[in-house]
Amino acid sequence: xxxxxxxxxxxxxxxxxxxxxxxxxDSQVTMMFWYRQQPGQSLTLIATANQGSEATYESxxxxxxxxxxxxxxxFSTLTVSNMSPEDSSIYLxxxxxxxxxxxFGPGTRLLVL
Amino acid sequence: GQQLNQSPQSMFIQExxxxxxxxxxxxxxxxxxxxxxxxxxxxxxxxxxxxAGELTSNGRLTAQFGITRxxxxxxxxxxxxxxxxxxxxxxxxxNAGNMLTFGGGTRLMVKP
Numbered sequence: 001x002x003x004x005x006x007x008x009x010x011x012x013x014x015x016x017x018x019x020x021x022x023x024x025x026d027s028q029v030t031m032m033f034w035y036r037q038q039p040g041q042s043l044t045l046i047a048t049a050n051q052g053s054e055a056t057y058e059s060x061x062x063x064x065x066x067x068x069x070x071x072x073x074x075f076s077t078l079t080v081s082n083m084s085p086e087d088s089s090i091y092l093x094x095x096x097x098x099x100x101x102x103x104f105g106p107g108t109r110l111l112v113l
Numbered sequence: 114g115q116q117l118n119q120s121p122q123s124m125f126i127q128e129x130x131x132x133x134x135x136x137x138x139x140x141x142x143x144x145x146x147x148x149x150x151x152x153x154x155x156x157x158x159x160x161x162x163x164x165a166g167e168l169t170s171n172g173r174l175t176a177q178f179g180i181t182r183x184x185x186x187x188x189x190x191x192x193x194x195x196x197x198x199x200x201x202x203x204x205x206x207x208n209a210g211n212m213l214t215f216g217g218g219t220r221l222m223v224k225p
Contacts, residue, residue: 001158031211042201043156043215092155096211100144102203104155 002027002095004105012111013083020079021108023093028073031096034066037107038089049076049093083112116140119202119216127224132189134219136202145178145185146203146213156201160187194223 003026013019023032032049046066047055055068070076080087088111094102119136126132136145144163148156160171162178162185169176175188189196202216 004155033212042217045212045214048212098211100205100211100213101146101158101161102211102213103158104148107153107155109153 001103002029002097004093004095004103006093006105006108008108009106010109010111012113015084015112017083018079018081019083019110020077021091021093023076023078023105025074025095027097029095029097030073031102032070032076033094033096033102034068034076034078035092035094035104036089037092043092046078046091049078080110083110085112088112117202117204117214117216119219121219122217123220123222125222125224126192128192128194130192132192132196132221133186134200134221135184135186136216137184138204139183141182142185142204143182144205145176147174147176147185147187148201148203150199150201150218152198159200189221192221192223194225197221197223 005024007022034046035043037043045058046061047057049055049068049070051070067079090107090109092104092107094104096102117136117138146161147159149159150156160169160176165182166180167178173190199218199220201218203213206212206214
């Protein structure tokens with residue numbers, strides 16, 4: 001399995017600001033994903049981060065609100081833009097080395113005031 | 114769309130008891146995954162199942178891929194306090210390669 005790190009691990013932000021979350025993997029992986037986990041809820045896929053092209057967003061998520069970068073096969077960022085308290089969640093990146101399994105980072109806990 | 118229904122939503126058990134939780138779907142899945150999420154952490158993959166009828170163990174954990182390919186269960190034997198957490202089942206979205214859909218989770222609490 002891959003070793004995945006995320007920065008920051010947690011943050012408290014003011015509404016209207018933006019936060020960029022970084023995800024670093026210790027090996028090259030083709031597939032990287034970003035999830036949101038709202039308080040007490042399950043995981044919801046935001047988008048697939050594609051290396052060298054625009055991310056593929058799930059229904060209900062848009063690039064203007066959640067811009068994603070994927071400059072290489074070991075790194076991705078997710079930005080939560082123009083935040084509101086409803087954006088308070090855990091944001092998780094994951095990677096898929098194959099066989100339809102995914103491994104998750106430790107998550108970034110975001111609280112928006 | 115595909116939905117995974119996980120039950121029970123929560124369990125509060127005594128240390129040493131066995132635990133069973135399951136996941137069902139109206140759609141067929143070709144892979145079933147079971148994850149555990151500790152408080153304040155990301156989900157960790159416990160067991161992956163790839164064949165209908167497959168029974169796989171990982172220590173005190175045992176999971177089975179249902180014959181109909183529409184369900185899976187996870188058993189934990191002789192529970193201990195560190196088993197506390199949320200257990201999620203997951204499976205690949207149809208025609209979507211490695212993208213996963215998750216069940217709602219089973220929150221397990223263990224009383225020492």
